[in-house]
Amino acid sequence: MPSAAGPVAVASASAAAKAAATPAVGISPELYPSEDDLPYEEEILREPFKLKGWWRYLVARAAAPFSKRAVIYERALKALPGSYKLWHAYLRERLDHARPHPIDHPAYSSLNNTFERALATMHKMPRIWVLYLTSLLDQRLLTRSRRAFDRALRALPVTQHDRIWPLYLRLASLPACPVETSLRVFRRYLQFDPSHAEDFINFLITANRWQEAADRLASVLNDDGFRSVKGKTRHQLWLELCEILTKHADEVAGLKVDAILRGGIRKFTDEVGKLWTSLADYYVRRGLFEKARDVFEEGVSSVVTVKEFSVVFEAYTQFEQSMLAAKLEAAEEEGAEDEDEGGGRKNGMDKLSKKFLEEFWLNDEDDTDLRMARFERLLDRRPELLSSVLLRQNPHNVEEWHRRVKLFEKDPARQVATYVEAVKTVDPMKAVGKPHTLWVAFAKMYEKHSRLDSAEDIFKRATQVNYKAVDHLASIWCEWAEMELRHSNFDKAIELMRQATAEPSVEVKRRAAAEGNEPVQMKVHKSLKLWSFYVDLEESLGTLDSTRAVYERILDLRIATPQIILNYAYLLEEHRYFEDAFKVYERGVKIFKYPHVKAIWVTYLTKFVQRYKRSKLERARELFHEAVQQAPPDEKKPLYLQWAKLEEDYGLAKRAMNVYDEAVRAVPNSEKMAMYEIYIARAAELFGVPRTRQIYEQAIESGLPDRDVLTMCMKFAELERSLGEIDRSRAIYVHASNYADPNNSDFWKKWNDFEIQHGNEDTFREMLRIKRTVAASRSQTHFILPEYLMQRDQRLNLDEAVDTLKRAGVPEDEMAALERQLAPGPSTAPSAAQSTAPASANRMMSFVSAGVEAQAESSRQQAGNNEDIELPDESDDEEPDVQIAEKSVPAAVFGELGKRAAESQEESSGAQENEQLGALERIKRRRQ
CATH class of the missing domain: 1.25.40 (Serine Threonine Protein Phosphatase 5, Tetratricopeptide repeat)
Known part of the structure; x- marks a missing residue:
């Protein structure tokens, strides 16, 4: 029965656990289970082949010493030898336990034995292998590690070899590892992953295996499908190969170094200079100095950039300098040895043979002078070589050809050769600059050496070239004619111009149109430059009729300029053909428009007025x-x-x-x-x-800008003032105030001075009012002032006006009259004025009763109005006896009319004099 068997089974398990917990003889008691371990011991006794019980036991004893946990691991692995989890945890703990100890400690030996026991069942687990191999690398057990790596590669599938090979390469890279072993490891690795050939090449370079490194680099470069895992370009790999081949030429064999480097020069154009210097360095290291010199010469003659030229030329000069220094040093050492040996040890036959060899120049070993001359010649050739580089960049650069010719100023033959090469090389359609200048300079060089026939041949050939622009061909013809003029061949010069300006025949035009490529020779007859030169020649050397024919031809071709028209007219005027000159002007003004016709019109009108x-x-x-x-x-x-x-x-x-x-x-x-x-x-x-x-009125009303209208009004007002029209002048000032700026002190100052001189208190006050009005209209903010502030402002303005009149020199009696007009009436008592002033000043806006308002009204009636001005008791019907002063009218008023009147006055009769005097009297009265 289960109920009866349960206690019996539990009792038997407990007894077995106690029996297991009893320590045996010779074993440390702490390694055995304690009373706390009995539940776990009972569980693993019941189910010894389940990982769960063992793992719970290990977790519960995580703080126990490693020796006790090792016993538990060993017991568990004995029951479960195929458990990856137990083995991995056990090995990790053993690794952690062994690391603090030295490498020769017994813990590492026990660790390696444990790994070996684990791999008996865990040989398919890559992590176990990685832990084991890493531990062996740390212990520097090279042979055992190499064998373990080989076993791992055989045990694991190929898909997991990528975990092993990095550690294996680490082993091969150790300094203590034999080179042959490392080479074999790398070769095996390249069979697994060929893309890491660069790692092998780097190892070969560090191991000084230059031959194999060069072979591997060459194979990599020949493989079009190779892609660098380190991001290197094929150009960088080429440079590495070139460096190996040149610096270790004696150790590398079997490769065609010259062909490899020249292939790189053709393929990689951005580092050509470095490749040329590498090739020359290869021959220098091989001892082939003349071959190296040939390579340098080929390099400086083929590079196309100044940067590459600088690299090759600098290496070339260093090579020549080092060769010269080595020769000088060898000569000094040889001289020192000869002095040590002494002349007595040589017999006569030796002396005779040495003398014979020295006299025979083929056996002369002292070539120091030759090397020195070669070095100096190289330095002198640098500008020429640099010019060649620039011309290789752009052979159609005209200015560079001119600079190249200047390099051979002392060698006319080289100059001629350079010009011939230039005119053959430069394509006028692709030229940078003016290609015709090469022909002109070529011809002038022959002219300089008195070879006119050769210069004419060059000009003749130059006129047959199809230039890009008509002006280039026209310049050739003009230069040719100028050369003839310099040598007094005047008829030849005119004939050349006649030939250059001749219009091609209809057949030639038809043939050019059929070919579809119209050369500049078909259009040069319309060149203004040619016709201008031609007409200058005719004016200087020809007749009037021939010159006029040239001018007429220019006008017929419709290529004339305003200057041509003016020159033609001047020519006719010099020969007194005035009407013909005016006809030329007429044709000019019909041909051209503004602004080109301006000079023709001005000259035409001026000449016409002067003439007629x-x-x-x-x-x-x-x-x-x-x-x-x-x-x-x-x-x-x-x-x-x-x-x-x-x-x-x-x-x-x-x-x-x-x-x-x-x-x-x-x-x-x-x-x-x-x-x-x-x-x-x-x-x-x-x-x-x-x-x-x-x-003036028309100007003011014509819509001028405000500034000009104001200026015109001020001048108009000044005119009226000078004529005595004060009211008209004042009206003009009032009108001008509409255009005046309140900040324009000039206008307001002039008006102020005008009122001081010709006005009174009312007009001055009106001026101030207008000024305030203008200022208020021009301002951005308007204020409504209280009444008492407005009254105070008026009093201040009035005081200002009185002060201004006083400073202007107005008499004291007039000042008193003005003060009486401004003062309160005589019936107003001072006490009343004083009593009402504070009341009015302190008046405030508020609600007041009717009685108070009536009382205030009566008080105001008694006080009177302080602002009233008493007028003098004069009758409007009575007019004061005013004495009008007579003043002479300025002569400028009448202008030329006055002059004419004065002349007629002397010749006219007395009746006419009376009539003029009457007219003058009427003018005076009107002015007054």
């Missing part, structure tokens, strides 16, 4: 009218002034005024002010000052 003056006045007026009609607004002012001058000198003054009036309407706003000033000045001089009034 008043004889053809109507025609001149038509010309001026046409000129101002064609001119834009900003160009009309000088034409109108010139027209008005014509009317003043040879026409009618009235017409001149009409011209000025038309001008002020036609010119732009920016010039109207200046035009009005001229208009006013001329009107005052011709018709007198009163004639200017309507001009």
Whole structure:
């Protein structure tokens, strides 16, 4: 029965546990289970093949000594030898227990035995292998480690070898590991993962295995599918290979170093200089110095950038310098040995043979001078070599060809060769610069050496080149003609210009159009540069008819410029063909538009007026009218002034005024002010000052800017004041205040001075009121002031006016009259005024009763009005006896009319004198 068997089973398990807990003879008691371990012991006795019981036992005894836990692990692994969890935990604890001890401690031996026992069943577990291999590496057991690595690779599948190989490479990289062992390990690793060939190459370099390193690098570079895991480019790998081949040339065999490096030069153009120097360095290390020199020469002759040239040239100079220094040092050592040996030890035959060998130059070993000359020659060739580099970059660079020619100033033959190469190499369509200058400089060089026939041949060939621009070919023809002029071949120069400007035949044009490529020779006959040079030659060397024919041809081709028109007209004027010159001007003004036609119009009008003056006045007026009609607004002012001058000198003054009036309407706003000033000045001089009034009014109403309107008003007011029209002047000031800025002290100062001199207290007060009004209208903020503040402001302004009049020198009696007008009436008692002043000053706005308001009204009636001004007791019907002072009218008022009146007065009769005097009297009365 279960109920009866249960206690019996429990009792038997308890007895077995106690029996297991009884210590045996010779074993430490702490290794045996204690009373606290009985529950776990009973559980593992009941179920010894279940991991759960053993694991709970280990967790419960986590704080126990390692020796006791090791006993539990050993018992558990004996029952469960295939448990990965138990083995892994056991090995980790053993590792932690052994690490604090030295490597030769017995704990490591026990640890290695435990790993071996674990791998008997755990040989498929990579983590166990990693722990074991790492422990062996830390113990530096190289042979045992290598064998363990081999066993791990054989035991584990290939998919898990990536966990083992990093540790294996670590073993191969240890300094104590034999090189042969490391090489074999790396070779096996490359069979597993060929992409890590760089690691093997780096190891070979550190191990000084240059031959195999070069072979591996070459194989990597030949493999198009290779990708560097370290991010290196193929160019960097090439440089590494070149460095190995050059620096260790004696240790590397079987590779065609020259072919490899030249292949890199062709393939990698950004480090060509370094590859050339590497190739030369390879031959230097092999002892082939002449071959190295040839490589350097080839390098400086083939690089295309200044940077690469600098690298190769610097290495070349260092090579030559080191060779020269070595030769000098060897010569010094040889000389010292000869001195030590002494001359007595040599017999006569030796001396004779040595003398013979020294005299035979092929056996001369002392080539120090040759090396020195070669080094100096290399330094002298640097500008030439650098020029070649720049021309290899762009062979169509014209300026660089000119600079190259200058390098051979002392060698005409080299200059000729350079020019020939330049004109053959430079393509005019791709040229940077002006390709025709090469031909010109080439011809001038022959001219400099008095070879005119060769220079003409060069110019003739240059005219047949298809340039990119017509101006280039035209320059060739002009330079050719100038060369003929320098040697007094005038007819030849004119013939060249005639040939250059000849229009191609219809057949030639048709053939060029059919080919679809029209050369510049088809268009050079329209070159203005050629025609200008041609016409200059005709003016200097030809006749008038030939020169006129050239000018007419220019006009027919429609390539003339305003300067050509002016030159043609000047030529005709010099030969007194004035009407023909004016016809040329007419053609010019019809061909060109503004602004190009401006110079033609000005010259045409000036010459026409100087020529005919008043004889053809109507025609001149038509010309001026046409000129101002064609001119834009900003160009009309000088034409109108010139027209008005014509009317003043040879026409009618009235017409001149009409011209000025038309001008002020036609010119732009920016010039109207200046035009009005001229208009006013001329009107005052011709018709007198009163004639200017309507001009001033017109100017003010014409829409000028406010600043100009204000200036015009001030001038107008000054004019009226000078004529005695005070009221008109004051009205103008009032009108001008609409345009005045309150901060414009000039305007207000002039008005203030005007009122002081010609005004009174009322007009001065009105001026101040207008000034305040303008200031208030221009301000951004408006205030409504209380009444008592407004009254105080008026009193202050009045006091200011009185002070101003006093400073202006107004007599004391007039001052007293003004004060009496401003003072209160005589019926007002001082006491009442004093009593009402504080009341009015302290008055506040509030609700008051009717009785109080009536009382205040009666008090105000008794006090009177302080602001009333007493007027003098004079009748309006009575007029004061005013004495009007007579003043002479200025002569400027009448202008030329006054002069004419004075002249007629001397010749006229007495009746006419009386009539003029009467007119003058009427003018005076009107002015007064």
